[in-house]
Amino acid sequence: MNALTTRYDVTEKNPRLFSIEVDTRDAWREAIDFVTTHTAFVTLSQITCADWIEEEVFRLTYLFTDRARSQNLMVQLPIRRDGEGLPSLSNRFPQAEVMERDLHEMYGIPFEGNDTLYPFVLEGWTDLPPLRREFDTLAYVHAHYDFQQGREDNKDVKVEQKRRREEAKRLKAEQEEASHDGE
């Protein structure tokens, strides 16, 4: 841990979770090398991607766990959303292969050097990769599937309340008018 803090700016998220941020691919490569050789964080346990569409980046998180399984370290790196790839880690961590395959399918990130990037969970998928923010799942559903009929009489309650209020007002006014006429 000490070796890490002297070299990187480590953010402590909680006593057992730390994160370091890198900017470039080279720095990322270096950080992964450093973390796995000079610190106790030897297990790659997860690769995550979060889509920050406003900033035009994917934020990739490589989660490392130490030998005692008591602390976690996140190595975070932003990459461009327009098809920028990263070198695959599958040579060094066999488990990275399937994680990269998953991310490739869900976000369309090409991992260079991973030759298993064929379809993983989707079959015959031709649309956008589904976890990208611009993919609208509800629009896709309405275009491809039908729902059960018989629910068209659903009312918008706000509209209904307003209509009834106005109706009541009108009735009241009519009644008053009628009573005036009576006089």
Added chain:
Amino acid sequence: MQQGLKQIEGLRQEGFVPYHTSLTEEVTAQQRTLESETEGLANTQTLIEKAIHWFQAHSMFVVAYGTGCGAIEMPPVFTSRYDIERLGVVGVATPRQADILIVSGYASLKTLRRIIRTYEQMSEPKYVIALGSCTINGGMYWDSYNTIKKLEDYLGVDMYVAGCMPRPEALIEGFVKLQAAIRDQTLEPGYVRYRDDYAWYRRNQEKVLGKNIAPQYEENYAGMELS
């Protein structure tokens, strides 16, 4: 009314409307009771037919395919707590020996292809029990891009069980009602609809799965009829 029925009959022959579409029935917002209205079809079975249907109803072989999360309530149903073997329901390994396919919950597109394949391999008479909300109108996954919303568009379903998870009792209730329907022949079986309206079902299947699905069921069926 009569004319409307005729019209539907015409459409059916062209393969456009499945039998269960209720064009003549107006779906009203009246309160529905929990009891379902079973229409008593004319019960004109001979004694032998009665015996056959009784036997059919009491030996139901369920194909071992847990397609969704409903599969987790199947072990309690099939083992000693609820022990559905009392009713003659047993699990079998292959679809060719099976009478019942339980579609337990949501069916993703990749599974739907296998479900269709499994269903078409089963020999008639065969019945489908749809378990859980997801098979009726999408359930929890109504906005998911990868699950189908209405199972009845793709298979001939005979019995729906409400719940997310349905309790084991609900699943047993489904079996009991299906048995009664088979015994009394009050049911228009899903496989008959599937066979007769195959063009409609096939079109729905191709809409979501593309052309790359199991070979045409119809062709085999036509061949069987000729021989």
Added chain:
Amino acid sequence: MTFTPIDLRGIVAPFAAIGKALEHPRTVCYPAQTKTVAPDYRGFHTNDLSACIGCANCQDVCMNDAIDMVTIAQERNTRNKSGCIPRIDYGRCCWCNLCVDVCPPDSLGLGQECIHVAERSDTFLFFPKDAS
């Protein structure tokens, strides 16, 4: 592990199961015998129509889009400003109890009834049972 040709214990031991014949059977023979559902079970909805104010909070919180607000013929509660009551689509509902948690007059609830089986898929739209 060695196998002896005649394992006397192995032959006799299974007969211990005969003792079980005298025990009370544990199976819940469902259609003939029902197990009582827990008092707080989350089954089908109930709605106290004399308290329901038609506010559509339940509709807003439902992520499954399972609740429709529908006009009823005869009104039961004068404080119901919209004249609508919820109707549940059990082809969507997941019995998560969120609609009950957010109900302002506590009129909505989940009852113990939980079994509905039907041959047709369009029979799963219900008005909740009136609890009042």
Added chain:
Amino acid sequence: MMESKQIKIFHGPQHPGITGNMSVELDLIGETIQRARTHVGYLHRGFEKLVERRTVLQAFTIVCRICVPEPDPNEENFARAVEGLAGITISERAQYIRVMVQEMSRLAAQLLWMGGQSGSIGLGTVGQWSLYDRDLILDLFEQLTGGRVYHMYTFPGGVRRDLPAGFLLRLSELLDYLDKQLPRYDKIFFDNATFRTRAIGTGVIDSDTALERGYVGQALRGCGIERDLRRDNPYLVYDRLAFDIPTFDGGDVYSRALVRREEMRQSIRILRQVIAQMPEEGLVMQKLPKHRKFTLPKDDIYVATESARGEFGYYMAGDGSAHIRRMQVKGPSLIHGFTLLEPLLEGEELSNVALIMNSLGICPPEIER
């Protein structure tokens, strides 16, 4: 040597010997597996997309569906991730209730596993017994949470309702019953000659690379590596409870079975302590800040729970709105199902596939979400 043809078969998805809806593509020569490839995706629902569309309040009902055999670690992870991001500490009583839910869920999952594991070698009776006992736990869950399988009980800020009257008494009665029952399982299953001959020496995991490759749970403890998140990275009140972490050195199916057997005893031991230590009073549910308009800060977190099959982790990122920006599920099965299972099956016999898959506890819905 006799010449033999290589054949390719799909073990699943419609197959009685598969754990859930997945398939393993096997290249066989005779009965021996040359190459195995896992195929998943039959249960993909796009949870991570659906969660992004819902607010935090709404998303909590969907997470328990991620893993069907044991939904509670999912709820626990989700709740803890949200609490960690929003900076909420929950009351002691709620923490004890959550530990109780976790351990009950673990017991239920181990009993379900026992049914599957014995079924994979044809010992039907064990499943009849163990699933009955699991159902008794589900009955207690029904009283506690209102649902048999999907509990939707652990909520960010605590748990959704207090214990019903007399619950702890019924729980300790059940524990007494299970105490009597476990030795009977030894007799019928763990000491069973059929199981021992099939399981000893089958599916041996290499203990040297186990840590680096990220194996978790029984896969580690079955080859003598003592790791358990409840002790190594304690959450809730696990650091106040005494329990042992069982390890066995074989690395084979039998060692993993023995680990699970011991874990059931440890779960009972933990539950007894929970019953004794649980505070009488205390708020079980803490309101979230801004209650129904609750928002997550722009931050990210990783939380993990020791489920019945190993570490179950969630990565969660908020973006300052009421919606979750990203939630990634890391189940034990992703690594076990691909990196571990594929090489492990090579050279094994076809009949051992179900045995090995069950002993790893592979659960497909958490691989593909």
